[in-house]
Amino acid sequence: MKDLYDMPGHLIRRLQQIAVAVFHAEVEAIGFDMTPVQFAALTRVGAHPGIDQATLAGLIAYDRTTIAGVVDRLVQKGFLSRDVSSRDRRAKVLHMTDAGRAALERLMPAVERAQQVMLSGLEDEEAAEFMRLLRKATDAVNDLSRAPLRGLPKEGGQE
Numbered sequence: 001m002k003d004l005y006d007m008p009g010h011l012i013r014r015l016q017q018i019a020v021a022v023f024h025a026e027v028e029a030i031g032f033d034m035t036p037v038q039f040a041a042l043t044r045v046g047a048h049p050g051i052d053q054a055t056l057a058g059l060i061a062y063d064r065t066t067i068a069g070v071v072d073r074l075v076q077k078g079f080l081s082r083d084v085s086s087r088d089r090r091a092k093v094l095h096m097t098d099a100g101r102a103a104l105e106r107l108m109p110a111v112e113r114a115q116q117v118m119l120s121g122l123e124d125e126e127a128a129e130f131m132r133l134l135r136k137a138t139d140a141v142n143d144l145s146r147a148p149l150r151g152l153p154k155e156g157g158q159e
Helices: 008-029 036-047 053-059 067-076 098-118 124-140
Strands: 080-084 092-096
Touching: 008 036, 008 098, 036 053, 036 067, 036 080, 036 092, 036 098, 053 067, 053 092, 067 080, 092 098
Parallel strands: none
Antiparallel strands: 080 092
């Protein structure tokens, strides 16, 4: 059996811990209280105005049953609005507010700095190769996740 410190699962968990800590440090330094999941949700709603919460969950690989809490916090912060869908009264559609756009504009440089810190131990070529391999490994086992990454539906998904 491999040593714990040579197991991919252990190293991935450690890198995730570090990634979250670095993300929080960078966004808190500019005065924001936001989690990586909230940031991911905000960016996807910005890119896909009018998507429903279930589609948002798939776009950020987050559990459909708990996405409502993430959206609740972004609505409370004034970054998103949530309305009943005109196509399906059971669905809630999401739009970024002006405050959300302004927040995202301020957050992006901090989040980009966090990404650079996470890869700071690698040369540029190594970082590119690491990202290529990370995407390849993640894509290969996406369907094993309790919350797999999913794209937009073929029909609709936006209002």
